[in-house]
Ligand SMILES: CSCCC(=O)C(=O)COP(=O)(O)O
């Protein structure tokens with residue numbers, strides 16, 4: 001009986017990751033093999049995409065189990081190169097159930113264009129997709145970090161800022177990280193944030 005329940009949890013996690021990958025691909029947020037997706041199962045296990053696969057064409061075999069420290073349970077499998085950015089979020093907040101990372105055009109351009117260490121999003125109704133936001137009449141910062149091929153080092157730069165993050169964060173010239181209590185919530189936030197970034201990009205282009 002226990003085995004059946006565990007398998008069902010894993011199957012659900014795979015289905016959610018595969019479907020979310022398809023959705024992100026349809027929206028143009030995971031070009032080539034970019035992006036990675038993970039979720040935390042009700043029993044605490046963490047499922048994440050394997051490194052290097054196309055996120056629009058994932059199958060269950062592209063979803064692998066990692067420990068809370070980011071180590072693949074099966075040493076033969078290769079977890080996302082950015083696994084530590086996922087596990088640090090799960091460690092930071094036990095309420096987080098899914099983490100999504102994409103490389104959209106808007107996230108990439110805006111993150112390279114903004115000289116300060118955050119993009120401020122203000123006055124948008126869609127800000128209400130984020131937890132605790134009840135009005136458009138607000139201003140929220142989306143932090144920006146320099147890209148780093150050393151993900152462990154990047155994670156240490158991100159860590160002290162996590163507690164104050166309301167939207168997610170951007171890595172310069174790279175992409176966006178968003179999370180939520182479950183996959184549906186994380187996807188809704190990613191969609192909301194991508195909409196806001198597309199609006200900001202359009203405004204920037206209009207000014208130019
Ligand atoms: C071709 S994108 C470069 C790697 C990256 O930034 C990414 O998001 C995908 O890496 P992964 O190891 O998770 O496939």
Ligand SMILES: [Zn+2]
Pocket residue numbers: 034035036082101103174175
């Ligand atoms: Zn990436």
